[in-house]
Amino acid sequence: MLISVFADQNLAGRIACITAPMSALVKLVGVSKRYADATALYSTNLSVERGKTTILIGPSGCGKSTLLRLIIRLIEPDSGSIEFNGESITSDTIGELRRRIGYVIQEGGLFPHLTARANVLLMARHIGKSEDEMQNRLVELCKLTRFSVNLLSRYPVELSGGQRQRVGLMRALMLSPQLLLLDEPLGALDPLVRAALQKDLKEIFVRLQQTALFVTHDLAEAIYFGDEIVLLKEGRVVQKGSITDLREKPADPFVSEFINAQRGVLLT
Amino acid sequence: MKVARLMLIGRDRRARRARPIVFLLLLLIPVAVVISASANPIVIGSKKFTESYVLGEIARRALNDTGIATEHRQGMGGTIILWQALQGGQIDAYPEYTGTIAQEILKNGQQLSFHEVRDALGKFGVGMTEPLGFNNTYALVMRRSEAQRLGIRTISDLRKHPELKVGLTHEFLDRQDGWQPLRGRYGLPQQSVIGIDHSLGYAALANGSIDLKDAYSTDAKIEENDLVVLEDDLRFFPKYEAVFLFRSSMSPGAISALGGLEGTLDEKRMIHLNVEAERTKNYTFAANLYFERGERSANSVGESFPHKLARWTLRHLELAGFSLLLSVVIGIPLGILASRGGLIGQGILGFASIVQTIPSLALLALLVPLPFFGISVRTAITALFLYGLLPIVRNTASGLQDIPRSLRESAVALGLSPFTRLWEIYLPMASRSILSGIKTSAVINIGTATLAALIGAGGLGEPILSGLNLNDHATILEGAVPAALLALLVQWIFDVLDRVLIPKGLRI
Numbered sequence: 156m157l158i159s160v161f162a163d164q165n166l167a168g169r170i171a172c173i174t175a176p177m178s179a180l181v182k183l184v185g186v187s188k189r190y191a192d193a194t195a196l197y198s199t200n201l202s203v204e205r206g207k208t209t210i211l212i213g214p215s216g217c218g219k220s221t222l223l224r225l226i227i228r229l230i231e232p233d234s235g236s237i238e239f240n241g242e243s244i245t246s247d248t249i250g251e252l253r254r255r256i257g258y259v260i261q262e263g264g265l266f267p268h269l270t271a272r273a274n275v276l277l278m279a280r281h282i283g284k285s286e287d288e289m290q291n292r293l294v295e296l297c298k299l300t301r302f303s304v305n306l307l308s309r310y311p312v313e314l315s316g317g318q319r320q321r322v323g324l325m326r327a328l329m330l331s332p333q334l335l336l337l338d339e340p341l342g343a344l345d346p347l348v349r350a351a352l353q354k355d356l357k358e359i360f361v362r363l364q365q366t367a368l369f370v371t372h373d374l375a376e377a378i379y380f381g382d383e384i385v386l387l388k389e390g391r392v393v394q395k396g397s398i399t400d401l402r403e404k405p406a407d408p409f410v411s412e413f414i415n416a417q418r419g420v421l422l423t
Numbered sequence: 424m425k426v427a428r429l430m431l432i433g434r435d436r437r438a439r440r441a442r443p444i445v446f447l448l449l450l451l452i453p454v455a456v457v458i459s460a461s462a463n464p465i466v467i468g469s470k471k472f473t474e475s476y477v478l479g480e481i482a483r484r485a486l487n488d489t490g491i492a493t494e495h496r497q498g499m500g501g502t503i504i505l506w507q508a509l510q511g512g513q514i515d516a517y518p519e520y521t522g523t524i525a526q527e528i529l530k531n532g533q534q535l536s537f538h539e540v541r542d543a544l545g546k547f548g549v550g551m552t553e554p555l556g557f558n559n560t561y562a563l564v565m566r567r568s569e570a571q572r573l574g575i576r577t578i579s580d581l582r583k584h585p586e587l588k589v590g591l592t593h594e595f596l597d598r599q600d601g602w603q604p605l606r607g608r609y610g611l612p613q614q615s616v617i618g619i620d621h622s623l624g625y626a627a628l629a630n631g632s633i634d635l636k637d638a639y640s641t642d643a644k645i646e647e648n649d650l651v652v653l654e655d656d657l658r659f660f661p662k663y664e665a666v667f668l669f670r671s672s673m674s675p676g677a678i679s680a681l682g683g684l685e686g687t688l689d690e691k692r693m694i695h696l697n698v699e700a701e702r703t704k705n706y707t708f709a710a711n712l713y714f715e716r717g718e719r720s721a722n723s724v725g726e727s728f729p730h731k732l733a734r735w736t737l738r739h740l741e742l743a744g745f746s747l748l749l750s751v752v753i754g755i756p757l758g759i760l761a762s763r764g765g766l767i768g769q770g771i772l773g774f775a776s777i778v779q780t781i782p783s784l785a786l787l788a789l790l791v792p793l794p795f796f797g798i799s800v801r802t803a804i805t806a807l808f809l810y811g812l813l814p815i816v817r818n819t820a821s822g823l824q825d826i827p828r829s830l831r832e833s834a835v836a837l838g839l840s841p842f843t844r845l846w847e848i849y850l851p852m853a854s855r856s857i858l859s860g861i862k863t864s865a866v867i868n869i870g871t872a873t874l875a876a877l878i879g880a881g882g883l884g885e886p887i888l889s890g891l892n893l894n895d896h897a898t899i900l901e902g903a904v905p906a907a908l909l910a911l912l913v914q915w916i917f918d919v920l921d922r923v924l925i926p927k928g929l930r931i
Binding site: 227229250252253254258261262265266267268270277278312313336 | 829830836837847
């Protein structure tokens with residue numbers, strides 16, 4: 156009876172979040188992916204906690220992007236199941252689920268024939284949000300991402316790399332997603348712009364209490380953002396935990412090796 | 424502030440929605456042109472040589488004078504094309520010769536009497552007038568000087584001169600009463616035999632490129648170029664008395680108007696009309712001479728040039744535009760399918776490429792015998808449509824394939840439906856490539872549409888063909904120059920469309 160009141164899954168999910176703050180928003184059980192010539196991900200279990208930023212890190216080819224792409228179903232898993240909010244994601248339900256997941260990639264993934272505004276509003280318009288609602292949200296997002304309202308009518312080619320990334324972020328946040336997936340979002344930016352965006356992004360995550368799954372290969376970035384760090388190597392999770400856990404209780408010699416290799420970067 | 428921003432949003436969206444509509448409206452123009460151009464007059468056809476044009480004009484005028492709306496589709500092609508057009512109802516009547524009817528149409532080896540021929544035609548629903556009064560038989564002709572020098576007077580005399588170069592019309596080369604049986608009957612030894620257009624052949628004969636060619640015995644050129652007709656001493660060529668063939672279902676008024684021409688044209692008069700037609704480059708003028716019984720009247724010179732030019736150009740645009748519309752409507756979906764690759768994709772691109780390799784003339788000729796097509800505007804449009812397909816299919820497919828994978832995935836990850844992804848993201852992103860494919864097709868179509876005149880579909884090819892027929896460069900240019908200008912204009916229009924239709928973000 157009580158359940159039926161929350162027919163809206165979204166709302167039910169939020170309530171669940173309040174009652175069980177540490178429960179997993181996304182849960183992967185035995186998920187694997189094999190391409191024609193190689194295994195990208197061996198059978199993997201993983202959960203993404205609500206309200207936290209989970210970092211996927213590892214050398215290139217370790218399967219971190221594959222994991223992200225499996226969750227938003229750009230690729231189909233060969234085995235295992237992926238649950239979102241307690242329900243299993245299948246190719247039938249993913250269409251609706253994608254609206255509750257924001258996806259940000261390098262360079263922002265903006266469509267070049269649409270203005271920044273049209274890029275951000277694309278999906279909201281598609282599902283028939285009112286102009287007022289969209290307008291308010293747009294102003295809100297500009298403030299949140301420190302993007303000038305005056306630039307909204309520009310096309311992606313007329314924006315800088317950092318501006319494009321902010322627009323990409325606005326587009327991902329437009330429908331207030333429960334989960335934000337970021338695939339090396341800052342990878343293509345120069346160091347100064349990158350630092351500014353890291354700071355802003357972190358603030359946004361905190362302010363929105365955003366559940367995020369963030370792929371990077373940069374340990375400094377991982378430490379800056381990560382509540383939870385998941386280290387992958389050759390398609391397997393090597394260790395999951397806080398950076399302190401990884402430093403002090405490495406589950407595998409590779410963990411220390413990986414951390415030490417990037418120490419030089421950390422000191423500079 | 425807020426209102427202003429709202430307006431900006433609104434404008435953004437309107438602009439995006441408006442583009443496809445503008446595009447569709449532009450594409451609809453040729454449809455309107457085609458629909459408005461249909462009427463139902465009697466249609467007279469003619470073959471691709473001067474006498475046939477003149478006879479066609481005479482018939483048109485004779486019917487018009489009795490108040491029957493009539494048009495004349497000039498120079499549609501050879502016997503088989505005209506006969507098929509008559510049977511298919513694309514034309515109602517055309518001038519023909521009894522020998523040709525027996526040999527080519529009825530394919531009867533034995534000599535048939537006039538009445539037997541008429542009965543046989545009746546079975547096809549085709550009627551035949553009495554002879555018009557002259558016999559235009561096939562003949563072999565040479566330069567008079569050359570014939571005298573070699574002592575050639577009859578066809579049999581050719582046996583002694585195997586070195587003579589022979590240039591024959593394509594029709595004569597293949598006819599039942601043409602070159603092969605003629606050579607067999609006379610035992611002719613000539614080895615150098617080429618196929619050449621009838622009027623170009625006269626030019627070739629005059630300048631010595633060839634020594635011998637086939638001719639019609641009433642050809643004006645025989646007299647003009649001082650040629651000699653070789654005597655058919657073995658009586659090989661059957662009689663070629665000029666008549667009109669007509670559909671038996673044609674109105675009695677029209678049939679009796681054609682009947683009025685029976686027995687009114689002797690050989691001398693026909694030669695005179697042919698000479699006048701070639702001299703004035705005006706078939707209507709020559710036909711009018713027939714009605715005026717010799718009194719010349721300067722003001723009887725048919726259609727004015729601007730009027731003709733407008734008619735040709737309009738028809739040309741109709742052919743090229745309508746076929747382009749079809750290529751776009753069918754080519755873009757095919758290109759979308761092809762962009763997905765796989766067997767179907769390869770199949771589509773392969774088919775379009777193969778069609779493109781068929782010479783345009785051959786494509787027309789291949790379509791003509793098919794049931795739905797025949798001698799018609801339909802056939803020309805279909806051939807042009809097939810021709811225009813490849814650039815559009817290929818550019819649509821490559822434009823879509825060139826979209827980076829990351830952007831395709833972004834569209835999927837946003838949750839847009841497959842149709843919205845295609846319509847609002849992928850196609851606009853490929854629009855530049857697609858438009859340039861359409862532009863290529865349009866320019867090709869404008870050029871290729873000149874060939875439509877070969878099957879009587881009109882357009883700017885019409886003056887080019889008759890110019891070729893009359894060996895008159897000015898007339899050729901009357902068609903060629905406007906066609907070239909049209910191609911340039913189309914190119915320019917597409918450059919403008921590129922600025923109007925292509926989303927701004929893709930142009931910066």
